[in-house]
Amino acid sequence: MNQGLDLAAWERRHGRAFDQEFGAALEPSRRAGSVEQRGGSLALTPKGRLLSNQVFMSLL
Amino acid sequence: MIHGLYLHIPFCERRCHYCDFNTYEGMTALAQPYCEALAADIRRSAEGGLRAIEGGLASVYFGGGTPSLLDQARASFGLAAGAEVTVEVNPGTAGLAALRRLRQGGFNRVSFGFQAGQDQHLEALGRIHTVAQSDQAWAHAREAGFDNMSLDLMFGLSGQTMDQWLASLGWGLSRRPEHVSFYGLTIEPGTRFHHRRSQGALPLPDDELQARMYEVGVQALADAGLEQYEISNFARDGRAAVHNRLYWRNVDTMGLGAGAWSFVGGERSGRRPTSRPSRPARTPASSASAWRAGRPGPRRPAWPCA
Numbered sequence: 336m337n338q339g340l341d342l343a344a345w346e347r348r349h350g351r352a353f354d355q356e357f358g359a360a361l362e363p364s365r366r367a368g369s370v371e372q373r374g375g376s377l378a379l380t381p382k383g384r385l386l387s388n389q390v391f392m393s394l395l
Numbered sequence: 396m397i398h399g400l401y402l403h404i405p406f407c408e409r410r411c412h413y414c415d416f417n418t419y420e421g422m423t424a425l426a427q428p429y430c431e432a433l434a435a436d437i438r439r440s441a442e443g444g445l446r447a448i449e450g451g452l453a454s455v456y457f458g459g460g461t462p463s464l465l466d467q468a469r470a471s472f473g474l475a476a477g478a479e480v481t482v483e484v485n486p487g488t489a490g491l492a493a494l495r496r497l498r499q500g501g502f503n504r505v506s507f508g509f510q511a512g513q514d515q516h517l518e519a520l521g522r523i524h525t526v527a528q529s530d531q532a533w534a535h536a537r538e539a540g541f542d543n544m545s546l547d548l549m550f551g552l553s554g555q556t557m558d559q560w561l562a563s564l565g566w567g568l569s570r571r572p573e574h575v576s577f578y579g580l581t582i583e584p585g586t587r588f589h590h591r592r593s594q595g596a597l598p599l600p601d602d603e604l605q606a607r608m609y610e611v612g613v614q615a616l617a618d619a620g621l622e623q624y625e626i627s628n629f630a631r632d633g634r635a636a637v638h639n640r641l642y643w644r645n646v647d648t649m650g651l652g653a654g655a656w657s658f659v660g661g662e663r664s665g666r667r668p669t670s671r672p673s674r675p676a677r678t679p680a681s682s683a684s685a686w687r688a689g690r691p692g693p694r695r696p697a698w699p700c701a
Binding site for chain 1: 613624625626643
């Protein structure tokens with residue numbers, strides 16, 4: 336959702352560090368301006384919503 | 396424990412040219428026995444130990460549907476106070492009497508597949524309704540007492556101009572919807588559009604134009620007071636769909652009915668066909684046996700078929 340992924344909630348649920356798990360995979364999306372961190376959440380930018388499948392694929 | 400329940404009703408008067416949902420034309424004779432089998436499946440799921448969260452289901456979503464199935468869902472799982480109960484409705488099949496029955500039967504949200512504001516595009520998509528019928532269905536649903544209504548629109552259609560897309564948005568917004576979903580057309584394998592595309596017979600707007608259509612759509616809805624809460628969905632006054640948000644929150648939801656997907660206990664599973672029912676319609680028993688609970692394949696994109 337536009338509010339993004341609550342990273343603390345994700346880490347509580349999975350017992351792993353999000354950045355350690357996905358930091359490298361998400362780096363191209365960060366550099367391309369498709370995702371951004373807002374407070375404690377990782378969210379798609381307006382540009383990222385157009386390219387969301389590319390972002391999601393990088394996490395699979 | 397599940398937060399939401401999705402029930403798939405796979406019968407269509409006519410399959411849209413872009414639709415890759417598990418849907419069947421000309422088999423409505425099976426609708427009644429199918430719904431009885433689905434009610435039994437709801438009951439058996441609960442008897443097998445599946446439970447709703449404390450307080451009952453937050454959402455029940457019908458891809459098609461009847462009040463009697465809702466009664467079974469309520470009896471088996473319970474509905475939370477203020478639960479969202481949605482039915483997808485095709486504007487070509489929505490009479491006032493039927494909408495009244497749904498409203499009186501406990502449905503409180505209706506989602507219409509409007510798709511386009513031009514009859515030429517509706518026809519090209521294989522829709523069974525006209526723009527005038529969409530308007531009438533909308534008015535009937537309001538008259539039946541629905542105060543939480545959504546409409547779907549599509550962009551990136553063959554031959555669609557930016558002006559036509561803007562006109563579709565303007566027309567949709569003039570209905571004063573509480574909720575709007577819009578989607579770019581994608582061409583899925585096995586659809587009539589896929590076949591035509593492979594023959595070079597279905598020119599589509601280029602990526603740049605499709606991207607601009609998305610962006611002007613987001614802006615038009617924002618200007619009209621509909622907040623974008625996820626990629627394709629917009630709502631005013633806190634009417635973001637409970638159903639959609641359950642999926643994004645990754646909480647447990649149960650899908651029942653032919654082709655429906657579930658996510659329960661960290662596992663995704665689907666009701667997948669072991670064979671495709673053929674015409675003439677088989678007996679309900681043999682048709683039902685063509686379905687089994689199976690391991691999921693790749694997730695396919697969701698498309699509005701109502």
